[in-house]
Amino acid sequence: MSFTKLDDLGRRLEALGHALSILGADEATHMAIGGGEKRAEAMAHLAGMHHAQATAPEIGDWIEAARSEDLTEDQKLALGEFEREYRNATCLPTEFVQRRTTATMRSEQLWRELRAKGDWDSFLPALEGVVSLVREEAALRSAATGLGPYDALMDQYDPGNRVADIDAVFADLKSFLKDFLPTALSVQEERLARRPRQALNAPYPIEKQRELGLAAMRAVGFDFTHGSLAVSHHPFCGGVPTDVRMTTRYRTDEFLTSLMGVLHETGHALYEQGLPKNWSHWPLGKARGMGIHESQSLFVEMQIARSAEFWDYMLPLVHQYLGDDAIPGWGIADILNEVNFIERGYIRVDADEVTYPLHVILRYELEQDLVTGKLEASQIPEAWDARMTEYLGISTINDPKDGPMQDVHWPAGAFGYFPSYTLGAMIAAQLGAAMEKDIPDMGDQMRRGEFGAINQWRADRIWTQASRYSTPDLITRATGEPLNADHFKAHLRKRYGRA
Template structure:
């Protein structure tokens, strides 16, 4: 049977993915510096083996033949994901992939060197080359997938997302936020006048912060028989569902950034650990795209871990692991003022949940113009600055380092990825609203440190579904309606104006 051949292929590809993921996680955490050259050689060889097996010409014949076989519902859906993955993997000619890889590597290296200096002019030629290749890639993918070029780029990250839908949702959200940001800042100023922010009382020993992080992970449901926590330069969640490798980083002068980072990555890890094990070797058993993955991390970080109910449970944990004098005189309100502080800023990755979507929408709008040819790379600083001034009231025209040079995505050729970040925040808010309807006592259980019912709802509606449905369909099935910005807006109003 042809489907059986695809099933066997799935096991082989899963094994190679497993090896690559664990090697990659080890490189970022435990590998000795001298191991880099051979590690790169090993990973390149494995990646080459994976690509050769995943794009073999006979796979197209197996997929075509399997369509005529008697398959059950799961197998039919799995076949559709095999086909989608195969088209995405084979629609770019090898010659193009080699050109793109060389150009993006050179561009990233230049970016690392020139960003620190804010030297936009020297960087532009490399970025122009990347943009030209992205336009070429977008057209190749569009032709293979029968989609518009930018939709074809997004399809890699969030299957089913289309600009026709996102433009409406983002326009609505942008309009709301442009008015809401000043309101939230004014409300915050009033609160701070009555109750100023308190200083943190470091230093906080790393080992004690680690124990606090492990306790928080355990409380929200992380399975330590299938995962671990390490340290890396940039926090991430990697590995494989049966062996999730989570990392964080620590600062001894404050404790909240590491703890919130741990909780964010735990959200990713819970999704991976909750995926359907019987399908782990099929594309159907993988997480459904970047937006949905980000929604699971933001669900834990934003919906749960920045709420008063969470901190009624978590503040005693801080005292238990760091000592009663770790944050003397602090109560839940003081913690919330710190973790939910709003500020207009230049840097996307440092932005709070109120201003963050405006950073993403700015990039989403510019990306579409770059891909379509309406905007050239050399024109980015002026276009970027105009939107920063309009959306956030701050100018970056004299500071490309903290303006259009701040992200690695464009130097690396990753176009179509940015929407996933804000989609994740919106999906998380919509999921919480649906969950609270089903579990009216969810906040009370959180106060007690009991996340079992909350996690079971997510397991039933999101994790166990793998990639059975497109991103929009999964949102609708999980929450009862399509993506709706009103839930995110209501969440922001309640948290920052309530």
């Protein structure tokens, strides 16, 4: 049977992917510096083997032949995902992939060198080359999929998402946030006038912070028989579902950044650990796109870990692991003042829950214009500044370092990825609203440190579904309605608006 051949292929690709994931996680956490050259060589060979097997010409014949076989419903869905992945892997000619790889690697190297200097003019030629290649890639993917050029790029990250749908949702959200931000800042100012932010009693020993993070992970359901926590320069969740490799980083002058980062990455880890084991070697058994993955991390970080109910449970653990004098005199209100502090800022990765979506929408709008040719790379600084001024009331016209040079995505050629970040926040809020209807005492359960029912709800609707459905269909099935910005707006009003 041809499906059996695809099943065997899936197992071989899973084994190679497993090795690459663990080697990559080890490189970022434990590898000695002298091991870099040989590690890169080993991973390059494994990646080459993976690509060669995933793009073998006979796979197309197997997919076509399997259509006429007597397949179960799961196998039919798996066949569709095999076909989608094969099309995505083979629609770009080898010659193009080589040109793109060379250009993006050089662009990233220049970006790392020139970003600190804010030297836009020296960086621009490399970025222009990348944008040209992205337009070429969009055309190739569009021809292979029948989608519009930007839709074809975006479909790699969130299958099923379309500009026609997201434009309307983002326009609604953008309008709301531009009006809501001044209100939220005013409410915060009034609150801080009544109860000013408190000083932290540093230092916080790293080992004690680690134990606190492990306790938080354990509380929200992380399975330590199938995962671990390490340290890396940039926090990430990697590895494989049976061996999730989570990382964080520490500062001794404060502990909240690391703790919130740990909880965010735990959200990713819970999703990976909850994927169906019997489909793990099929594309069907993988996580459904970046927007859904981000929704799971943000659900833990935003819906759970930045709530008063969670801190009813967590605050005693802070005292237990960091000591009674860690935050002397602090109450839950003081913690919330810190973890929910909002401000207008230049840097996306440092942005708060209210302003972050505006950073993403800005990039989403600009990169669409770049892909269609409506905007040229040389025009980015002015277009960026116009939107920053309109959306956030701050100018970046003379600051490319903290403006259009701040992200690695465009230098690396990753167009179509940015929407996933804000879609994740919106999906998380919509999941939370649906969950509260089914688990009305959800807040009380969090106060008691009971997360079993909360996790089971997400396991049933998201984790165990893996890639059975497109992103929009999965949202509708999980919550009873398509993606709706009203839930995210209600979440922000409740947390940051006037009572």
